[in-house]
Each structure stands twice: as structure tokens, then as C-alpha cells.
Amino acid sequence: MFKLLRKWQEEENTGMENYRAVLGGALGSAILEDGSPLTLHYVMFIPTLMGQGTVEQQAYWIGRAFNVDIIGTYAQTELGHGTFVRGLETTATYDPKTKEFVLHSPSLTAYKWWPGGLAHTANYCIVMAQLYTAGKCHGIHAFIVQLRDEETHMPLPGIKVGEIGAKLGMNGTNNGFLGLEHVRIPREHMLMKNAKVLEDGTYVNSPSSKLTYGTMMFVRVVLVNDMCNYMAKAVTTATRYSAVRHQSQPKPDEPEPQILDYVTQQHKLFVGIASVHAFKLSANWLWNMYNNVTAELESGDMERLPELHALSCCLKAVSTADAAQCVERCRLACGGHGYMLSSNLPTSYGLVTAACTYEGENTVLLLQTARYLVKAWQQAAGASQLTPTVAYIRRVTSGRRAPPFDSSLAGLIDAFHTVAAGKIGLCVANIEKRQKEGLSYEDAWNMTSVQLTQASEAHCRAILLLTYHEQTEMQCKNASPELREVLSQLVDLYVVYWTLQCVGDLLRFTSISERDIERLQRWYEDLLSQLRPNAVGLVDAFDIRDEILHSALGAYDGRVYERLMEEALKSPLNAEPVNRSFHQYLKPLMQGKL
Amino acid sequence: MFKLLRKWQEEENTGMENYRAVLGGALGSAILEDGSPLTLHYVMFIPTLMGQGTVEQQAYWIGRAFNVDIIGTYAQTELGHGTFVRGLETTATYDPKTKEFVLHSPSLTAYKWWPGGLAHTANYCIVMAQLYTAGKCHGIHAFIVQLRDEETHMPLPGIKVGEIGAKLGMNGTNNGFLGLEHVRIPREHMLMKNAKVLEDGTYVNSPSSKLTYGTMMFVRVVLVNDMCNYMAKAVTTATRYSAVRHQSQPKPDEPEPQILDYVTQQHKLFVGIASVHAFKLSANWLWNMYNNVTAELESGDMERLPELHALSCCLKAVSTADAAQCVERCRLACGGHGYMLSSNLPTSYGLVTAACTYEGENTVLLLQTARYLVKAWQQAAGASQLTPTVAYIRRVTSGRRAPPFDSSLAGLIDAFHTVAAGKIGLCVANIEKRQKEGLSYEDAWNMTSVQLTQASEAHCRAILLLTYHEQTEMQCKNASPELREVLSQLVDLYVVYWTLQCVGDLLRFTSISERDIERLQRWYEDLLSQLRPNAVGLVDAFDIRDEILHSALGAYDGRVYERLMEEALKSPLNAEPVNRSFHQYLKPLMQGKL
Structure with a gap:
């Protein structure tokens, strides 16, 4: 593989993209399923030389590194x-x-x-x-x-x-x-x-000490995109398996239905399909912002750096946590067979959950974003200008009354912003109260930190919902009405799902009523039914090759049971009918001769 | 080990308890960390022979099986x-x-x-x-x-x-x-x-076909207890590690604090300590009920069988799901080191999450309980007698107005019962509405099934909170005031934690106010501070030997870093300074000779 890459590099100067592709992302995790020892050479060693080396250092080291004469970490x-x-x-x-x-x-x-x-x-x-x-x-x-x-x-x-x-x-x-x-x-x-x-x-x-932020932010932005790949693989596997697997007999005279027809199963999977789109579009949006801000940086303008930092922190935290939950939910939705390594779901989980810890532990990152939000609140109260992604805070600090609850899609997304602003406000009030009682700012912050992480997450949810909605609208302008319909059903599903998940927040900070909630629940159930016929089509559209999916449960042809057996037969324990452990341990035990 | 057990068996007729102990539970998972091939012989093969074999069959088979002349599954x-x-x-x-x-x-x-x-x-x-x-x-x-x-x-x-x-x-x-x-x-x-x-x-x-329920229920009751062991191991490890690990410098002139001093860390761990007690006491309570009901069964009285079945289903589902979440949260709370197998947290997770699927998949079990709850609702509406654990349903069916919200401990637990009854009622209404729109009962049930699982969980939460509170009160009667204080702080923490988790439900079904919520949040934060000095003492009190904990992060002496290094050095990859893969693959790659 490397020989080929090197040849292309020499002949066509293909750059580092090919190396990155075989070492990471969807292709990389298909070639070496459980991580590669060369990744850091390309992803950290060479980029750090480029970013922090002098021209002379780059000239001396990068050629050797790129040529794999030396391998670094x-x-x-x-x-x-x-x-x-x-x-x-x-x-x-x-x-x-x-x-x-x-x-x-x-x-x-x-x-x-x-x-x-x-x-x-x-x-x-x-x-x-x-x-x-x-x-x-x-x-x-x-x-x-x-x-x-x-x-x-x-x-x-x-x-x-x-x-x-x-x-x-x-x-x-x-x-x-x-x-x-x-x-x-x-x-x-x-x-x-x-x-x-x-x-x-x-x-x-x-x-400037802020220059070193760059690499960290870059890695986090890339991570959000990576998470989409893992989620897409997991929901593809679980959705296809759910179309093959039959279970139980709710109606006495009918055959066992596909488990994809159970609404509890749809509830577990369809939000995962929507999440892939939501995070993919948000990752693109963040990527554009990253490029704009680094361009501004190079001309000496650092104004949007803190905003970008705050965004990359909470999006990294929420995307990795959501992806871990999504993969695990898909695995559990496949029952016992999801527990087999041949489903590839456990290995995916191992990779995704690691991202909750590396490149900034999630709780720490949420608190970083919270610091920015608290500052923004204070700026809003002091009437200074707010950067775009936190401008919504002013609605609450301005003291103007929230409009009556509006259960349209835009109204729901708006409600999430009201919730986020309300939570930030409560945090600020709690810190001030604790300080008045005699705590230092640091201790008051610590006492409020559980609420601060929640405010940070609420901020991130609001941004995700808004971005997903807006970007889908933009990208669907020229789509066929049929495609547009399905994609907006997914957006609806995602927004309504999260509204129902966060219904306590909406009850606290907006004027949502019990009747609204029951209507939303109904809307949610109807969306699941509407998406059911397109579920397999939607995951097929992620267009993941079997070689990359690498799952006995998820392959395109649906030969689930045959593949499970084929994989089982590859176990070294099946190489001989009687394992040597019988003669060594089991027989003596059984004959009382141990 | 088996030789010794057999000797004791012959000399003192010690029975099967010793076999069960070395094959399962805390001791079993310490001897063979990742499961034993002999477990089913003792836990399923022999008990099934005993339970379903005739006297002649028992005489022929059980002796041979018990003597390990044959091994079954x-x-x-x-x-x-x-x-x-x-x-x-x-x-x-x-x-x-x-x-x-x-x-x-x-x-x-x-x-x-x-x-x-x-x-x-x-x-x-x-x-x-x-x-x-x-x-x-x-x-x-x-x-x-x-x-x-x-x-x-x-x-x-x-x-x-x-x-x-x-x-x-x-x-x-x-x-x-x-x-x-x-x-x-x-x-x-x-x-x-x-x-x-x-x-x-x-x-x-x-x-009677109902006789076969017995074994399944027995296994589920035992499982709830098993889950406590895994949770206790995980919180012991994470709490001790958090007392050893120092991080960051919130105050410029002070040293890095123990991470156990961060309120976000306390939030992750202390509810886990309380959960061990909550599930342990609930498992005992369920065990007593199981024994009473099986005694009644033998005298032909099957009245409480459906109630026991419904309870064992939802408690199995909720305890395994909570235990999986608790272990994983503890693992993540240990940062990168929790990802090492030498922490023993990943292996524990593997064992616990399996229990979410085996012995009845959790969603299926929650729906079993829901069937019982819907039936109970209909009985309540029809004015028949209700069994004790669902008697609370009548408060809502009776149509009498809920009392004003009471934020005492008893008031909070009561609110959970109101929530459960409210949710069951909504499910019944939703099923009826869907049927009126033309769906069959089965399809209406399916459309409502997401809500049904939630009602079932709400029922289980109410029972857990009540049982934990009541049993602690009973068992603390003769405890010292100091001990009683700490144990009731744990009960308070558990109830307030779940109230805040379910605050949306309380807002929907009770008259809880925003001020109540803010007061509860404050109560929660204060409880974390009160429990902080006793946290390590509380996990030490679980009294888990290092050999059973089997964790580099959790050992009693706190030598975390030394043990991590000692475990690392045991890796076969550290047996030689240059691995043979260098000569085989890496050197040819680096010299361009691949």
C-alpha cells in the first residue's frame, strides 16, 4: 500500500491526502480496523514539524519524515x-x-x-x-x-x-x-x-501564544466529521439487520414481522440516521468557519478566535458523546448478535468512545465553552456587541418577554435558544449568589459546574438544530420534491426527538403546554411511520462499501446468518474438532485425576 | 480449585454454593475475569435437570453431572x-x-x-x-x-x-x-x-405452563444483585483513583487539587455509590418477595405471580441499563487510564452490558411490565382490587386532584408515583385513540410502545426510590447517628438526582414550580459537598479485596501509577527491546525495499 502511495507521490505529486486517507477516516479504519501505529507520524509528527519548525528545520526533517526514512510520533x-x-x-x-x-x-x-x-x-x-x-x-x-x-x-x-x-x-x-x-x-x-x-x-x-490553538482546533473540527462516519456505519448495520431479522408474533395469524416494524426499534435507529446528517452539515459549517477564522488570523485579526474555540470545544464534546451513544444503541438494537465482534459494532464503539477522552476530555471542554458563554452573558448585560452564535443571549438579558410558544419547526429551534440563554442566566445568577455567600469566584464556579456543563450542552444543541435545519434548506433548493420531503422529515424527526428529550427544559424556560407535548409525541410517532419505508434506502444512500462496513450483520446483500457462520468458522478454535485443552485440563478434571 | 471443592464436598457435604461462588458473582469474576466455560454446567444444566427431570432422571444424571463425569450446557x-x-x-x-x-x-x-x-x-x-x-x-x-x-x-x-x-x-x-x-x-x-x-x-x-416462569424469574432476581457487585467495583475504582489523581490549577497559587474535589466529578461518582445501595436493598426486597410467591405457588396460590413477573422484568431492565451506564461513567471519569484494560473497567463493562441483552432483552422486558401496568389501569378504572406495587394508580384513575407539590423526601417519592400513574394513563388513552382511528389493538400498542417503555421505567423508578428509602429507614433503626446521617444523605442524593433527571416529568404531572427546581438543584449541590469527605470511606465500606477489584487504578493502597507501569511491563510486547516486526516489515518499509 505504501509502495503504491509513494509511487503516486513521485509520479503525480499527490500530496499527503492519500496517506491521511489510508491511515484514518472510513477507509483507514477498514484497512486496519483497530488503529494504526503510523497515524501519529502523519497526523501529528509531520504537521507539528510544519507548524512549529523553522524553514531550516522543515527542510532538514520533513523530507526524511515524508519519505519514511524516519518514523516519528x-x-x-x-x-x-x-x-x-x-x-x-x-x-x-x-x-x-x-x-x-x-x-x-x-x-x-x-x-x-x-x-x-x-x-x-x-x-x-x-x-x-x-x-x-x-x-x-x-x-x-x-x-x-x-x-x-x-x-x-x-x-x-x-x-x-x-x-x-x-x-x-x-x-x-x-x-x-x-x-x-x-x-x-x-x-x-x-x-x-x-x-x-x-x-x-x-x-x-x-x-503570540494563541497561535498554538490552531492545531488543536483543527483536530477537533476533523473529529466531528470522523464521528459521522462511525455513526453512519453503525446505523447502516443496525438498520439493514433490522430489515432481515424477524421476531415475535404480535398478531396470532401473521408471520413474525421484521424487527424494523417495531416502533421501539425505529425510535432507536431513525434518530441515528438523522444525526449523521445533522453532524455532517454542522461539521462542514464549522470547517468553513475554521477556514475563515484562520484566514483572518493570518491578517492579524483574532476577533473570532474565542468564538471558534468555544464552538469547537462543545461540538467535539457533544458529537463524540452522541456518536458513542448512537453506536452503542445500534449495537444493543442488534440484540445478541451485536455483541459479536463480527458485527463490527463493538470495535466501532471502542474507537468512538476513546474520542470522548482524547483531544480534550468532554467535561473539561464543555466547561471551556461555558466560560465563553458566561463572558458573553456579561457582555450582553453590559450592552457590548455579541458574536453571531451567542447573539441569542440578548433576548433574555434584554428582559423582554418570551413570545408565546410556537410548535412549528422554527419555533422549536427558537425554543432551544431560549432554553440555552435561560440556563446560562441561571448559572451566572448561581455563581453570583455563591460569591455573595462568601465563596471565591473559583469555588462558586466549581459549585455551579454541573449546571455549566448543561448550559454548554444546551448551547450546542441549539446550534446543531439551527445549522442542520438551515443547511438542509440551502442544500435542498434544487433537489426533487420527493427527496426534499424525506430529508425534511429527517430534520423534523431530529428536532422533535430532541424537543421531547429536553421537554423539562422547555417547560422551564418557554410557555410550552401539556397539549403541545402530546401533539409533539404524536408528530414524532407519525414521523417514524413515514420514514419506515425509506429507512433502508436512507442508509444505503450513505453508500458505504461492504469492505468498509466490515460487518456480518450489515452487508448490502442481507446474508446475515450465512456471514455470521462464515465468520465463526474462521475462529482458530474451530481449526480442530477437539481442542488440546481437553487432553491437558478437561479430561483430567473429568476423571478426577487433576 | 475444583479438587479442593470436591474434597470439601466429600468431607463436609458443602453443597453447590461453593461451586456457584467460584463460577459467578464477585469471586468468580475475579478468578476468571472474562467468563467461565463451566458456568452453564452449574447454573443451567444441573438446575434444569433438578427442575424438569423425573425422580429417575435426576437419580441417573445429577450424580454424574455433579461429579463432573459429564459436563453439560x-x-x-x-x-x-x-x-x-x-x-x-x-x-x-x-x-x-x-x-x-x-x-x-x-x-x-x-x-x-x-x-x-x-x-x-x-x-x-x-x-x-x-x-x-x-x-x-x-x-x-x-x-x-x-x-x-x-x-x-x-x-x-x-x-x-x-x-x-x-x-x-x-x-x-x-x-x-x-x-x-x-x-x-x-x-x-x-x-x-x-x-x-x-x-x-x-x-x-x-x-401448569406457568411453572416454567420460576427459573427465568429466579435468574433475573439474581441478576439485579449481580449488577450491584459490578457497580460497587466500578465506583470503588473511580472514587479511589479520583482521590489520587490531581489535575489543573483553578487557583493560581495553590497546588493541583484532587479531581474528587471537582463537583462535576462528584456528580459522576456519588450517584453511583448511592445506586449500589438502592439496587442492593431492592434486590433483597425482590428476593424476599420471590421466596414468598414461590411458597404461595407450592400451595397452589398463583395470585401474585403476574405482579412478581412484572417487577422482575422492569427491575432487570432498569438495573442492567443503570449498571452499564454507571460502569461506563466511572470509566470515562478515570480519563485515559480508564481505557486501559489494567483498570478492569472495560472488562466490567463488557460483562454488564451483556446483561442488557441476555435473560430477556431490556426493551422487550419493559414492554412486558407495561402490559401488566395497562391491565392494572383497566382494573383500577373498573374498581377491582389492585396488587400493592401498583395500588398508586388509583390516585389518578380516581380523578381526585393531586395534592400541592411537597419537596420533602417523601413528597418527591410520591411525585414519582404520580408521574408513573400519569404516564400509564397517557398510554392507555393513546392506545384507545389509535384504535378509534381504526388501528387494531396490536398496531395501536406498537404505535404507543415508546411511551409504554417510558411508563414502565417510571413505574420502576418509583419503586426503586420508595424501596431504597423505606429499607434504609428500617435497617438504620439501630445504627449510630453518624452512620444514619451519611446513609440518609445518600438516599437524599439518589432521590434528588433522579428528580432533577426527570424534572420534565414532574413538571408535566405534578405542580412543581421553577423555584422548587432551583431549590432542589441547590440541595443537590450541597449534598455533593456533604458527601465529599466520606466518599472514599463509603467505597472502602463495600469491602472489596484488591484481588477481586483487580484494578491498577482502584487498589486500596492508591499506588496507581506504579501499578499501571507494573501492568504495562507485563505486556508480551515488552519482552524484547526490538520487536521482530521491525526486521520483518518496518525496516524494509523505511529503506524503501518493501
């Missing part, structure tokens, strides 16, 4: 330190006498832990460490460290490297640990595009 | 058939000429699929099959089938047996498939305690 998290980057313990101390940095892990908790490919694959590594020079700490910076001999692959002196052990999933990623014992590297191995250390040890500051 | 589910037992395809046709039954799998979907120990361990099996005699089908009956030669362990002619492949979890259970090709067994191999087939082929009916 990116080591940030430590055994005792994750989300809180400032707390990392690894040190890089500059020695002006030899013009070297001395990298060191001062304790067990300082050992790097988690980097993909670190255990046995990489021979180089970007190490994030606390920079010390002239006796002063300047915070976290990036250093290139050689880990293994390029010929023998043996770990170099002072390098303690190995595998961290088996995990829930991603067991193909070769995650490793790394301890450094006074390892010396040349001064030129510090990535110096931004901050610098001069030969004499003088530290020269970075022009 | 229990085969009910088929590749194409699970929950709906009547739909099984395997046939057992009586041949009066030879006085044999002919067992046969008429299709691929008729293959038995899932039985633990079936793949390579068992040489005998109880097979559930459609009994045919004299050309007539008499439904599902149990037959003893020999699978393998007792000496060589080779599968017998006509027996297609093997392993079903890898799964999300329980990979130690040796789950198998079984196809039967016209396999003949003697007439005496049908278990005939209840129904019989005489030598000439005459079918003699079972005195």
Missing part, C-alpha cells in the same frame, strides 16, 4: 498528567556550555504515556517539555528527540521506551511510554518557529 | 431466534417404532447459537426443541443430547458443534453453535417431570 501526555498541559513534568534544560538541551523525566508520573506508535514503531519523537534556560522556566515547548538507532532500532542510552498494555480498543496503535534520563539533544532540535533559545541561552518569546 | 437460542421462544425451529420428532426422538435443525437459522461451554467444553447438552408426536406440534420441551464421545471428546455423528467467534466480552465462556442432523436419542432423554410422551407417542400435558 508526538509525546505530550504523561502518566500523571493529561488535559492540564501546564502541569507536565518533563524538563528540557539548556546547557550553554555544550549548546544542548538535557531532557529528563524527574519522576514516574513524568513518563510520557499514550503516544501512538511510540512503543515499537517510532525512532523519533516530538517531546513536549518544560523549557528551562538560565535558571528560569518558560513553559511547554516542543523538542525533537531520537529514540532508537536508525539501523538497529535499539533504544538509545537514557531512553526507556515500551508498550503501555492492552486497552478497550485501538489495540493496533502501538501506544507507548517514554522515560528520559538526562538525554542530551542539540539546540537545533528545539522547534523554533515561534519561541527561540539563542546559543547563549537567551529566551526569545513567541509573538 | 443449556441450548435454547438459535442463530435466527432469541427472545421469542415459541419461534425456535429445532425439532424433536418422536418415532414410536424405535422409541426415540429425532432431533433436527431444519435450517441454518435453526442452529443453536450462544450457549456457554458448548464450543469445546460440554459433552452433553439440554436442547430446547419443538416436540412433534403423532404428527402434532406440542411446543418447546427439553431434551438431553450427548454431543461428544466421553473418552475421545470427538463430536458424535450428526452433531455440528463449534465456537461462535470473538465477542465484546465474555471471551472465556466458550460460547458455541450446534447443528443437529437427524440425531436420535432415547425417549428417556426427554425431561418429563411436567409434560410426558408415552411409549406409543401419546402426549400427556403439563399440569
Whole structure:
């Protein structure tokens, strides 16, 4: 595969897209189902060299890396330190006498832990460490460290490297640990595009500390899109299986119906189909915003950076949490067979749930967004300008009375904005109240933090519903009436589903009535019936090849039971009729001779 | 281990308890972490022989089974058939000429699929099959089938047996498939305690078909208790880890706090501690009821059987779903390290989530309970007597106005009963409305089924809250005031947590106000603070030995990072500094020689 990619690269200069495709996303997870040890080389090592290396450093390293002469990874998290980057313990101390940095892990908790490919694959590594020079700490910076001999692959002196052990999933990623014992590297191995250390040890500051936000945001935006792929695979599998599987006999004289005809099953699956579209369109929208904001950044305009940061945080948190729930719900909807690895649903879950933790743990990210929302509330109260995605807050701070509840689609989406604003307001009030009672701001914030995560999620839900609705309208302008009808049924379903899920919030912050709720419930049930005939067509339209779906339950031809048996027969335990464990353990046990 | 058990059995006649203990529950899952191939022999094979065999059959089989001269399993589910037992395809046709039954799998979907120990361990099996005699089908009956030669362990002619492949979890259970090709067994191999087939082929009916409910209910009651063990293990691990782990620096001049001091973390964990108590006490209460009802059964009184059935269904569904959520929440609360198998949280999740599907899929079970609730509603409307656990329904059917909302503990629990009754009422109304519009009862039921599962869950929540509260009061009578205080804080926390979770329901069906909600939110936050100092003490009180907890993150001594590293070093990938894959694949790739 790599040979082919390299050939194309040489002949047609195809760029890195092909590498990314075979290492990640839908295709990547089909080629190596449970993660690849080379992903971080392409997704973190090379991009960090590009983003943080000087022109000279790029010239020296990127060619070698791109040619796979060396394989790198990116080591940030430590055994005792994750989300809180400032707390990392690894040190890089500059020695002006030899013009070297001395990298060191001062304790067990300082050992790097988690980097993909670190255990046995990489021979180089970007190490994030606390920079010390002239006796002063300047915070976290990036250093290139050689880990293994390029010929023998043996770990170099002072390098303690190995595998961290088996995990829930991603067991193909070769995650490793790394301890450094006074390892010396040349001064030129510090990535110096931004901050610098001069030969004499003088530290020269970075022009802006906000520049490093870029990569993190990029990865989160890509993640939202990834989540759509996993959800699409899971609902495709579960929906097709539900059309093949028959069960029970609700009417005495009729055959067992397809389980897709059970409304409880439709309830589990159809919102998943809608979620794929909702997140896909939101990811595109976020991607456009990301490109606009980075273009603005390059011309020195940082105004929309905090808004983008707040959005990427909550969308990452909500999309990964929703995707994990969606995949798991699809798995459970397939009953016992969903528990088989041959359904591919457990492996998908392992990959998706990992994303709830990496690239910013979800609770931490929701609280980041909450910080932005609380600030926006205070700006609104102070009558300053609000950025577009939080402009709705002013409706509540302005004190004007909410309009009567309107159960149209637009009215429901509007209600979600009212809910979000109401929740942010309650948080602000709670923090102020706790402060008046004598708590510090930090403690008052902590006491309110459960509510803050909920406000942040409410904000995200409002944005998702609005974006999904608006983008569908825009993209359907030239669609056939038949297609438009089905796609808007999906939007309706998604909005009504979430309205019913959040009905307590609507009752608290809008004038929705019991009659409205009962009408919405009815609308929801009718939408499920309307979507039923198109359910299989809708997942077929995701157009996922069998080789990528990789599921005995989900293949296009519906040969579920044949495939389950074919997969079972591949088990090494079926290679011989009597397993050797019989002679070794079972027979002695049965004959009382153990 | 078995040698020792057998010795004790011979010397002291210790009974089957010891076998059950090492094969299941907390101890069993510590000895064999991911399931045992012998469990079904003791938990299903021997009990079914006892429950459904004649005295002669018991005399012949039970001694051999108990002595492990033979190893059995229990085969009910088929590749194409699970929950709906009547739909099984395997046939057992009586041949009066030879006085044999002919067992046969008429299709691929008729293959038995899932039985633990079936793949390579068992040489005998109880097979559930459609009994045919004299050309007539008499439904599902149990037959003893020999699978393998007792000496060589080779599968017998006509027996297609093997392993079903890898799964999300329980990979130690040796789950198998079984196809039967016209396999003949003697007439005496049908278990005939209840129904019989005489030598000439005459079918003699079972005195009562309800007798078979017994085992299923027993298993579900035991399951609720099992779930407590898994939840207790998970919250012990996550709480202890949260006391060891430090993160972030909310206040500039102070060190990183224990993550257990973050209110969002307390929110994730403390309700888990309370859930263990809530389900433990509810399981005991259900166990007592089970014993009373089976005693009544033996004297021919079947009145409370439907109530017990309805309770065991919804408690099984809610306890397994809550336990899965609790374990997963604990895992995620441990961040990246929770994803390591050495935390033992992923394996626990694999075992717990399986219970959402086996012994009755949760949605199906909730709908079983709903059937009972709808019937109870109709009885209440018709003024007949209601059994105790559904007597609350009459408050709503009686049409009397609900009392004003009372936010005391008793008032909140009462509100949950009002909610449950309200939801059942809405379901009944919805079914009637759909029928008036022309749907059959079955279709109207199906259209209402999402609401029906929710009504069923609401019923279960009301029972859980009431039972937890009442049983704690009873058991705390003689406790010290200090202990009583902490245990009632836990009850308060549990009730307030669920009130806030279900606040939409309370807003719909009771007169709770926005001010009440804000006060409850405050109460909840204060309870978290009050419980914080006792959190580690409360999980220590579950008294789970390190050997059973089996978690690098949760051990009593708190040596989290040391243990993570010790476990990592055990990985076979750390046996040599350079893995052979380097020479085989990586080096050729890097040198462009692939």
C-alpha cells in the first residue's frame, strides 16, 4: 500500500491526502480496523514539524519524515498528567556550555504515556517539555528527540521506551511510554518557529501564544466529521439487520414481522440516521468557519478566535458523546448478535468512545465553552456587541418577554435558544449568589459546574438544530420534491426527538403546554411511520462499501446468518474438532485425576 | 480449585454454593475475569435437570453431572431466534417404532447459537426443541443430547458443534453453535417431570405452563444483585483513583487539587455509590418477595405471580441499563487510564452490558411490565382490587386532584408515583385513540410502545426510590447517628438526582414550580459537598479485596501509577527491546525495499 502511495507521490505529486486517507477516516479504519501505529507520524509528527519548525528545520526533517526514512510520533501526555498541559513534568534544560538541551523525566508520573506508535514503531519523537534556560522556566515547548538507532532500532542510552498494555480498543496503535534520563539533544532540535533559545541561552518569546490553538482546533473540527462516519456505519448495520431479522408474533395469524416494524426499534435507529446528517452539515459549517477564522488570523485579526474555540470545544464534546451513544444503541438494537465482534459494532464503539477522552476530555471542554458563554452573558448585560452564535443571549438579558410558544419547526429551534440563554442566566445568577455567600469566584464556579456543563450542552444543541435545519434548506433548493420531503422529515424527526428529550427544559424556560407535548409525541410517532419505508434506502444512500462496513450483520446483500457462520468458522478454535485443552485440563478434571 | 471443592464436598457435604461462588458473582469474576466455560454446567444444566427431570432422571444424571463425569450446557437460542421462544425451529420428532426422538435443525437459522461451554467444553447438552408426536406440534420441551464421545471428546455423528467467534466480552465462556442432523436419542432423554410422551407417542400435558416462569424469574432476581457487585467495583475504582489523581490549577497559587474535589466529578461518582445501595436493598426486597410467591405457588396460590413477573422484568431492565451506564461513567471519569484494560473497567463493562441483552432483552422486558401496568389501569378504572406495587394508580384513575407539590423526601417519592400513574394513563388513552382511528389493538400498542417503555421505567423508578428509602429507614433503626446521617444523605442524593433527571416529568404531572427546581438543584449541590469527605470511606465500606477489584487504578493502597507501569511491563510486547516486526516489515518499509 505504501509502495503504491509513494509511487503516486513521485509520479503525480499527490500530496499527503492519500496517506491521511489510508491511515484514518472510513477507509483507514477498514484497512486496519483497530488503529494504526503510523497515524501519529502523519497526523501529528509531520504537521507539528510544519507548524512549529523553522524553514531550516522543515527542510532538514520533513523530507526524511515524508519519505519514511524516519518514523516519528508526538509525546505530550504523561502518566500523571493529561488535559492540564501546564502541569507536565518533563524538563528540557539548556546547557550553554555544550549548546544542548538535557531532557529528563524527574519522576514516574513524568513518563510520557499514550503516544501512538511510540512503543515499537517510532525512532523519533516530538517531546513536549518544560523549557528551562538560565535558571528560569518558560513553559511547554516542543523538542525533537531520537529514540532508537536508525539501523538497529535499539533504544538509545537514557531512553526507556515500551508498550503501555492492552486497552478497550485501538489495540493496533502501538501506544507507548517514554522515560528520559538526562538525554542530551542539540539546540537545533528545539522547534523554533515561534519561541527561540539563542546559543547563549537567551529566551526569545513567541509573538503570540494563541497561535498554538490552531492545531488543536483543527483536530477537533476533523473529529466531528470522523464521528459521522462511525455513526453512519453503525446505523447502516443496525438498520439493514433490522430489515432481515424477524421476531415475535404480535398478531396470532401473521408471520413474525421484521424487527424494523417495531416502533421501539425505529425510535432507536431513525434518530441515528438523522444525526449523521445533522453532524455532517454542522461539521462542514464549522470547517468553513475554521477556514475563515484562520484566514483572518493570518491578517492579524483574532476577533473570532474565542468564538471558534468555544464552538469547537462543545461540538467535539457533544458529537463524540452522541456518536458513542448512537453506536452503542445500534449495537444493543442488534440484540445478541451485536455483541459479536463480527458485527463490527463493538470495535466501532471502542474507537468512538476513546474520542470522548482524547483531544480534550468532554467535561473539561464543555466547561471551556461555558466560560465563553458566561463572558458573553456579561457582555450582553453590559450592552457590548455579541458574536453571531451567542447573539441569542440578548433576548433574555434584554428582559423582554418570551413570545408565546410556537410548535412549528422554527419555533422549536427558537425554543432551544431560549432554553440555552435561560440556563446560562441561571448559572451566572448561581455563581453570583455563591460569591455573595462568601465563596471565591473559583469555588462558586466549581459549585455551579454541573449546571455549566448543561448550559454548554444546551448551547450546542441549539446550534446543531439551527445549522442542520438551515443547511438542509440551502442544500435542498434544487433537489426533487420527493427527496426534499424525506430529508425534511429527517430534520423534523431530529428536532422533535430532541424537543421531547429536553421537554423539562422547555417547560422551564418557554410557555410550552401539556397539549403541545402530546401533539409533539404524536408528530414524532407519525414521523417514524413515514420514514419506515425509506429507512433502508436512507442508509444505503450513505453508500458505504461492504469492505468498509466490515460487518456480518450489515452487508448490502442481507446474508446475515450465512456471514455470521462464515465468520465463526474462521475462529482458530474451530481449526480442530477437539481442542488440546481437553487432553491437558478437561479430561483430567473429568476423571478426577487433576 | 475444583479438587479442593470436591474434597470439601466429600468431607463436609458443602453443597453447590461453593461451586456457584467460584463460577459467578464477585469471586468468580475475579478468578476468571472474562467468563467461565463451566458456568452453564452449574447454573443451567444441573438446575434444569433438578427442575424438569423425573425422580429417575435426576437419580441417573445429577450424580454424574455433579461429579463432573459429564459436563453439560443449556441450548435454547438459535442463530435466527432469541427472545421469542415459541419461534425456535429445532425439532424433536418422536418415532414410536424405535422409541426415540429425532432431533433436527431444519435450517441454518435453526442452529443453536450462544450457549456457554458448548464450543469445546460440554459433552452433553439440554436442547430446547419443538416436540412433534403423532404428527402434532406440542411446543418447546427439553431434551438431553450427548454431543461428544466421553473418552475421545470427538463430536458424535450428526452433531455440528463449534465456537461462535470473538465477542465484546465474555471471551472465556466458550460460547458455541450446534447443528443437529437427524440425531436420535432415547425417549428417556426427554425431561418429563411436567409434560410426558408415552411409549406409543401419546402426549400427556403439563399440569401448569406457568411453572416454567420460576427459573427465568429466579435468574433475573439474581441478576439485579449481580449488577450491584459490578457497580460497587466500578465506583470503588473511580472514587479511589479520583482521590489520587490531581489535575489543573483553578487557583493560581495553590497546588493541583484532587479531581474528587471537582463537583462535576462528584456528580459522576456519588450517584453511583448511592445506586449500589438502592439496587442492593431492592434486590433483597425482590428476593424476599420471590421466596414468598414461590411458597404461595407450592400451595397452589398463583395470585401474585403476574405482579412478581412484572417487577422482575422492569427491575432487570432498569438495573442492567443503570449498571452499564454507571460502569461506563466511572470509566470515562478515570480519563485515559480508564481505557486501559489494567483498570478492569472495560472488562466490567463488557460483562454488564451483556446483561442488557441476555435473560430477556431490556426493551422487550419493559414492554412486558407495561402490559401488566395497562391491565392494572383497566382494573383500577373498573374498581377491582389492585396488587400493592401498583395500588398508586388509583390516585389518578380516581380523578381526585393531586395534592400541592411537597419537596420533602417523601413528597418527591410520591411525585414519582404520580408521574408513573400519569404516564400509564397517557398510554392507555393513546392506545384507545389509535384504535378509534381504526388501528387494531396490536398496531395501536406498537404505535404507543415508546411511551409504554417510558411508563414502565417510571413505574420502576418509583419503586426503586420508595424501596431504597423505606429499607434504609428500617435497617438504620439501630445504627449510630453518624452512620444514619451519611446513609440518609445518600438516599437524599439518589432521590434528588433522579428528580432533577426527570424534572420534565414532574413538571408535566405534578405542580412543581421553577423555584422548587432551583431549590432542589441547590440541595443537590450541597449534598455533593456533604458527601465529599466520606466518599472514599463509603467505597472502602463495600469491602472489596484488591484481588477481586483487580484494578491498577482502584487498589486500596492508591499506588496507581506504579501499578499501571507494573501492568504495562507485563505486556508480551515488552519482552524484547526490538520487536521482530521491525526486521520483518518496518525496516524494509523505511529503506524503501518493501
